[in-house]
Structure formats: C-alpha cells, structure tokens
Amino acid sequence: MRNHDEAARSVPSVLGACCADGSGPTQPVGPCTIRVALVGQPNVGKSTVFNLLTGLNQHVGNWPGKTVERKEGIHRCDGVDIQIVDLPGTYSLTANSLEERITRDYIIHERPDVVVMVADAASLERNLYLLSEILCLPAPVVLALNMVDVAQQQGLGVEPHVLEAALGLPVVPMVASKNQGVRELVDTVLRVYREGPRGVCRPDIREDHREVLAELVNLIAGSVPEPYPEDWVALKMLEGDDEITEMMRARLTPEQWEQVHRVLMKHEDAILAIAGGRYEWVRRMTRAALTVPKAGQITLTDRIDKVTTHPVWGLFVLLGVLGAIFWLTYTIGSPIQAFLDRYLIQAGAEWVRTALAGAPWWISGLLADGVIGGAGMVLTFLPILVIFFAVLGALEDIGYMARAAYVMDRFMHLMGLHGKSFLPLFLGFGCNVPAVMGARIVDSPKARLLTILVAPLVPCTARMAVVAVLAPIFFGAAAIWVSWGLIALSLAVLAVVGIALHELVLGGEHVAFIMELPLYHKPNARTIGLSVWQRTMGFVRKAGTIILIVSVVVWALSVLPHGEVDTSILAAVGRFLSPLGALMGVGWQMMVALLTSFVAKENTIATLSVLLGVGGEGAGLAQVLPTLLTPASALAFLVVQVLFIPCAATVATMRQETGSWKWTAFSVALLFILSFAVGIGVYQLALLTGWGV
Template structure:
C-alpha cells in the first residue's frame, strides 16, 4: 500500500511521519528538483506500507516546486490513500488545501491535529460533524504527544482497502461559474488526453490556464509533421498537403477565448474558485466548530506582544541567540575538554599496547600523531555541534524560529533579500550544508542563489570551535570576548556588503512579498528535539571516523615523509613552501598555509592538521592553539582568524551548492569570491594593524 502524507507547513506532518516510520526512512531530492523527498516503510501485520511525506504547502496551484510536486505525486503515482493533516487551531486556512486535495484524490483521511492547542484557545471541533460535512473520515490526534497517530494510520489503511472509491463532498460554485466548469468538462470529456486526470479538476485548471497543464499537454502530444494522409491533413491552394496545426492547440482554447472576451481572464477564474472555496468553508464551519471566549487572548497572543514588538522583539531575539551561542561554545567547553582528555588517555593505552606488541615506530607515530591527534581534536567539537542543533530544533519546534525570521526580515530588506533568507543564514551557524539546503524555502530562484552564495560567509560550528580555541590562546580573559565579537560583526558586515554586491551580479526580477504563517507556540517533545539533533550529530561523527580520519592520515604521511628530515623538508613542508608567496603578505608560516589548504576538505581538519604539524598528540584543542603562539604574534593570529572565517567553504558546502543551484559556473564563482574576499580582508587587517602599531 502507498500512502501520501499532505498538509500545510507547521501542522505536525514530520512528527507523524517520524513516529510511524521510525528509522526506516530515506531522505533525498525529488528527481530534477531541489525539494527534499522523504519516504519510509511501515510494517503492520502482514502488510508493507510505503509512506511519502510530501512537501508542506498551502495550496496546489503551480507557483512553487512544493505545490507542483505534491499534486504531481497524487496525480501520477496514484497513492492508495491520502492522509491530510489539518491544524485544528487554524482549521479555516487548512481546509482550503483539503478541498483541493478532494478534487484530486478520491480516498482521503483527515488527521485533525493540535486538538489540545485548539481547546486551550477556546476552540471546540466536532470531528464527526466535520466528517459529515465533507463526507471524509476524520481522526483526532495530538501528534506532539503521540495521541491518535496509530488510529490515523489504521483509518487510512481501512480507506485504502475499500472495494470502491468513496464520494467526497463537492464544492458548490456559484451558478454562473458552475455553468462554465460543466461546459469545460463536456468539452474535455471527448479528448483522450484528458482521461489521465480527474475531469472536474482538469476543467478547473484549464479555466485557470494552469501553465503546468499546458506544458504537460505539449510534452505528451506529438508535434505534427509533414504528411500526405488525407485524413490528417488538408489541401492548400498549391496542392501541398500539411497536417492540421490545430492539433497542437490545447483542448478548450476556443472556449477560453470566448470567456476572455466576456471578461473572464485567468486571474478572474483563479480568484473566483478560491473565493468560492472559502465561502463554502465559511458555510460549513458553524456545523463543526464552536469558539468560546473569542476575545480572550491566547498564550501565543500574550507572548507575541513582547516577542514581535518593534521595541522589545529585537533585544529578545538577540538575547535568545546569545544564549544559544553561549550554550554551544561556553557551556559545552567542559564536555569538549573531557573528550580531549579521554582521547589522550585512549591514545596512551593504545600506544602502550602496540609497544608491547613491538610494532614498528612508524605505526606508533601514525596512531598517536596521525589518527588520535587528528580525529581527537575534531571530536572535541561534538558537544558544541550537538548543543547547537538541540537549541535550533527547540526554537524551530516551539514556533520561535518563525518569529525570528519575521523580525529578521527588516535586516534582510536592507540587504535586498527575502525574509526567509534569515532561516538559511541562522542555520549556517550550525553547519553551512543545511544552511544552503534551507534556501529551498525561497520561491524566487535568484533569492535562493544569492542566499546560497552568502551562506559560507557565516562561520559554522567547526569554524567557530577552531576560532574560539585560537582566541583563547592569543587573547585570554575578557579580551577574547571582544575579539570574538569583532570577528562575528565583521562577518555580518561582509554578509551585508556581499548581498548588495551580489544583487548587482545576479539579475533579479521584482522580489515577492515576505508572507509566512506564524504557528502557535507549544512545548516541544524530547523526541522532536533529540531525533534531529542525533541525526545531525551522527552525520558529523560519520565524517569524523571516515573522511576526517583519512584526511588526518594523509596529513601525517605528508608531514612524516621523507623520514629523517626536518619538518620543512617533508612533503607537507614543500607544499607549504610553494604557498609561501601567498602567506608571506599576511604573516603566515608554511604550517598555516598547509592547514588552510586541508581545511577546504572539511573545516574541522584545520585543527587536526595544526595538531599534527605542531606535534601536539591527541591533546586538547587549547594546547594546539597554544603551540601556535610560538610561531605567531597576536596580529598574525587575528589575521589568520579573519582569513579562516571567510575563505573557501568546505568541500561538502561546495558540493551542496552545486547540487542546489545546478550551476557549476555559479558554484565556482562562489568559491573564487570567498577566496579573494578572505585574502583581501586578511591583507587589510595585517597591514592596517602594522600601521596602527599592533604586533
């Protein structure tokens, strides 16, 4: 059995999907699209069920990839049943999508979620009356607490196994509009191409001149060619025969032209159908919904008075973000130190065992100075990453992240960006890869591209971890806080400058307005926080034990051979020598240049590379940074921090940018831009500092 899970954004679809599918999930992209595809397998008794979590969308028009993907899946894949999620606290908006789904799919089950939030707002939904009004089964659920989810699935299985399709309620359109719909239905009923779609839905789409339907017709009907078949062509005056060109015209074109002459344009039909659906919802709403104390403010209203205030909203937002960063980088420090000490202890035990086994010295060096020094330094970041993503999931699931995006829209406007770009840039503080993927929420492809190119300028957790270690070594005490803050401020200023610059490079059409629905506040469940936190942390750990392990071994080999020579004479030293002409104007020695090169593979490897090159075996990241103090002045260190914060994004970010943009040219431009910008800023900082007398 194949089940499609559909609903507006923020209705709890992901919670239901995660509960039902558990670990049996596959995540990727829809073919030829940049929208995420989630599918999972459910086993119930002897039945195997494939569940597809379709993109959250407010409607099924053809204005965004999410809308097109959702309706194309329902039309072409023909799922056995559609599970439609509805927010009980905002049911009027949600039912608009449900009515559109009922025009596409005959087998639908409604999951009435957030019943607890609706009740706390004084809203009572009578699910049995809603089921009668739409002639569709309705199941009450509270997804955040796991209530009703199994019953929702059981009802979907029952409907999917019915011998005949049920007859859901039909939206009654005004008489003059209904006449036009029926005229189009009769015309399309004679066309074999139209049989692949629900006839009434296709009639509505043709009246709206839906562009995707037009494209589907053009790609599915062969274009006419020269022919002398008298049945398919006509005689012209010169005796030549040509196939009738009218076969390339979409069905109903003449009828549409007639309506347009009467004043019924594409937009007129679209607005008329939408208005009719909302009028129908308003008519049936009193049958199943009662609203007590409508003037009593909800908890969401009371909190938003402060959280969305033009005066207090921004200080609150900055305080929340400051707490997130404090928890990620300060509170996590003891855990990171404990991991470093644990790795040092493990390195000693493993090396002692290998010495007892009398293994060759180069193996001991590989284990101690390569594997444990490299991977150990990186694993110290795990608490930072886990805590940051836990906070991020908490903000997202509680409903506050949407408010932060709303407040951030003003800053985005200054940069000429869409408010939804705020999601991407904030995500970039955790990792640039999900930050780049978060641009999928932007409808305008030019806004998406600009935000993708800006995201690597946001220092991610691994970069911030390396930076905090270097800052602590060179700028102890309160000076470190000032230095770290200055680096973050520089990053933000360069993001603003780059956004204005890229708006001139990337030609944009007029930007769409920033419109988003603010979900009600609610207390997130541990599952909804811990599951995404674990998934992202596990992804990082996999990289640490695979890619970063290999990178550490490669760095050890390059820095150890040829044996019996000084570090400068090794392969890594020679590589650094080749890059001296780049590093010298910035005050960098060859070790820093080699670390910067290997940092392209993954930012975490910068610290592991420095640990190997400076001979700090599996010790705390603080010790690695302190080892740098003998080779660098504070001005050199600050220059390194600026370059490291801004230069080429990691390999995973570059690959993700290419996949999301589909353009090798723009991906290459982004890499070159970051590289050039970082070294220009580094040169300015280094030489400007010398002029001002800093050392």
C-alpha cells in the first residue's frame, strides 16, 4: 500500500502539465496518457461502459498466453488520452479462475492509474464484496454505480452520496445503457488521478487475526518480490491462496518457510475471519446507503408466510389445517360412505342372494359375503379417500406443504429428523406406502431409516377408514373425539418411538436444511384432479386385487370345512390367538380381523362383515358388534388397529427402501409388540378405573 501511495502522490506533477484543474484543461501542453482498468462482475454493464468510453478506438486481443479476451481502447477527453483496459468479469479475486488471476495480476503488475469498478446497483452487496478485495490492491478506485434505474424499479433505494461517505471513495451513479453518468465518470477518474486516493475505508479483519497477519508480514519481509505489496501477500497466504503461497515458498529459506508454514497451519481457518470480515464490511457499507422495499411492497406470499412460518402461529395454522382436512373428510365423506354401504353393498348383497336363491349355497355366499361384503364394502370408502386426496392435493398445489414441513422442523428435531422428513410422513396420512417411498428425499441415511421406521405409525386413510366405520358403531356421538384421540395417540407413539430410536439405536447427526418456499399460487384444478385420480386409482386397484382376494380367502376359510363359521379354519386360527385377545376383552373374530388387516387395513371391516355374516342383513355390523365388545374392549381394539403392523404393501416397500430384512423385521416386531402393549394397557386402565366395562 505504501508503494502505491507514493506512486499516487507523484502523479499530480505529471498531470499538472496537461490538465491542471482536473475539470478540464487550461492550457494543454502536450498529450497526457493515463491508464484506467475497468473491473466488475459479469453482467453489470462493464462492456457497455467500455464501449461508450472508447467507441471505435478499441482493440480486441487475447491476454498473453491465455484464451481470455483482452479489450483495450482509448477515450480522449480534454486533451487527455485515457487508456482503458477492460479486465475480465470476476466475482472475486481469489486465484480460483483464470479471470480472477488476470484481474489481480494486472492491477499488481501494471499498476493502472485508476481502477474503475463497475457495480450493479440492483445487487449492490454482492458487488461490494468484489470491491472489498480490490481495495486491498495498490490502486485508487472509483465506483461506477451502474443500473441505478433497475434498482429503482425494484424498489431499492441506493444513496450514492451516503455510500461515497461510507466507502471513502468516489461513487458515480450511472445508467450506462442510456448513456447517463459517463461524463461524470470521466471527470471523477481525472480528479482521482490528479488528487490521489483519499481515506478509503477498507475491510478489517478480527483483532486476533490482525496480530497473526502482522507476524506473517514480519516473517516474509524482504522476501516478497516486486511489485507485490507485502501486506497483501501476507493476507493472501493467510487466506490459503495457493498461487501466492507457492510463490513465497520458492522465495523463502527452508527455515523461514518452516516458521511461516507453522503459522499458516495454526490459523488454517483464518479465511473464515477474513472473508467474514469482508461480509461484515459490506453490511456496514450498505447499512445506511441501501434501503430495501418497505412493508407496502412486501408480496402477498411474504405476508401469508409471516403467519404460516411463524414458530407459534405457524403451528396453530398447521393444526387448524390438519383439523380441517379430517373434518372435511369425515363430515362429507362418512355420510356418503354410509349411504353407499346401505344402498349399494347391503342392497346389492341382498339382490345377489335373491337372484341366486336356486344356485349352490357357496356361490351366493362367495358373491354376497365374500366379494360384495368384503371388497365391495371397502370400495365404499372411496368418497372419503377422494376428499382427503383432493384437500391434500390442493394444499400441495397452493404451496402450503413446504411451509408445513418448515414449521414441523423443530418437532422433528427431537427425533433427530428435520422438517424434510415431515413431508413423506404427512403423505402417510394418505397411505403409508408413499410415505416409506417418500423417505428417499431424506438425504442422510440415518434420518432416512428413522423416517421409514416411524412412517407406519402415521394413521393412513385405510386405518382411519376402519376407525371411521367402527368408532360410530361403538361410541355414537363421541366417535369424533375417539377418532381424534386415536390420531393423537398414534402421533404421540410416533414421537416417543422416534426419540427412543434416535437416542438408542441410530445416534444423532445434525444437518441444516435450507428450503426454498415456493410462492403461493391459485390451485390448479387439473393438477389437483390428476393427483386425486392417480392416488384414487391406486386404491381402486388395491381393492380390485389384494382386498378382493383376501375377502374371498377369508370367506372361504370362514366356511371351510363344514360350511359353518364357528367350526371353520379361521375360527381355529382366531381361537389360537384368543388368549392375547382375552387380555383386552376381545373375541377371536376380532383377532382374525386384525390378522387379515396385515394384507390390507380395510380388510378388518371386510373380515368382520364376512365373519359376522352381515352381508345381507342391513346395517348388521352396527347391531352385532356392540353386543360382542364392551366400550373398553372396543377402544383397546381400535388402539391396536391403528398401531398394528402396517399392511403387506408397506412392509414390502420398507424392505425395498431399506434394503434390509433385518430392519423390516425389526419394524414389524416392534409394531406388533407396541400395538398390543398399548391396547392391553388401555383396556387394563379402563378396568382399573371402571370405565366402559
């Protein structure tokens, strides 16, 4: 820096000969040439400024030995030849790219009389970072603040005078594309050339590193080749600049290098403080000079996000949204389901029985009880699912789901997961299969495994459909509270299991999660329609295949070998499990229903319908079931139902996604034990308190 100041001070005498007052020549004595370098980031209008200044007086070549274009030109003003070199556009002055090296080497070796940094006023901070590096080089700088019109259009208020005062160097506002400010720029360049640099405000580094820098300057003093400034070389070495470090290594004696190397190794992370100091400087420089759009210009998305991503209000919004989803689904969906059950399934089964009265018993049994009563019954849940999928699709399309994940993050953290895991888990409310698959988006392997392991604890629509049918039968008007309680229980168990697995099995790791929140937009009916269609068809395919087969098999097992349910194979299996059922007061039919739910959750109802022979008896389940179970047993049964091992499709997906039978088996065993433990616990608690017995 010292070298440069001396050079700058020596300049006015030369300049005085040709343009004494700087604003224009008084009596030009002879041609005077000053050299100006144009620097700046790409796309800030640097070339426009260059072309405006040089016009046809320009020459395009290459930098010696490099493929990078070198543009030079001359601007004649008031008898002064301003020789302008357009340096390559760069974002910073590390040695990382050819352009960066050309720029800094030119300034150091060629020592231009003035460096004009062209900056985009619309992204001032980013541009000032480059300036913070240029200011460490030995050259007086003028800041050409280009595109001030664009900044204005964007609502940014840039105050060139305030910026000038803060920086301690001349700032010239410009709109190069409209030829505005060019004359002022030239005048300023001439003035700076004549007057030399003023008290420029350079970025500082932290106190502790300042001492290290001084130590380094001492160590390399006398060995730095001309024309490199010693303090700049020391700073670059501390930054970890390979090029400069290598240069110095070749020049220092082994003993000196040993000492330097020790200092550099000890302060390996100094770059954080140095670059951090530059960012801090940029912030300080722009604090007063730059005003960002005021509240009035904040977009609708920003306003909505103030609430939806707020740590407290955001959570209430999320709870409200979840509540609304289930309320809509059940309020509209359940009556339609009941209607379809009564007039399609029950009436259909009755019609088949009548129509096939003359056929063998097993044909009408198979069709009425097995196919219609089983798989057909499950299809009546379609309206519930369509509504759920439609609301979910709308929320996704509006852009809310990303906010939900953001808000949920702090809770997911307790499990060592982050908000990203919430997205697949939320899909689990629709179906656990996409939840397990969706875990692919979780990047860390441990977090992905944990997400997959807890995914089956999200109550899916199939489980909730079973609850939606059975809860009103057992609990009447209180069914909605029971349903809510079951959802809350599932999620509480999910949290406990997640935390336990995180602490005990998987161990923690921290990742930060930076989300782009999409702008809110009007939902598109087509997108939502597509989403509902795809998801619903998936369900219909399941009902037409797996559930249909299971219904028929369950029916067959329930009548074989003697045509009686009580003496059937299924009854034998169910009775084998009845000791477990007895602990929560449920009979063998319920245990069989649970078992068949492994194939598909909806089978619980299909199986109960088949087993209790209600296919043709009107709303039979509603009459028969309460006679079989006390409210306490019914509650315990529902608890087991929602926590039970997931359906076969989910288990198969878990195997596929984890690639491990061990973790799949672990999950199945865990959920089997957990579901019965909680179910039995609920029943025993009810017995103790005397509720519902």
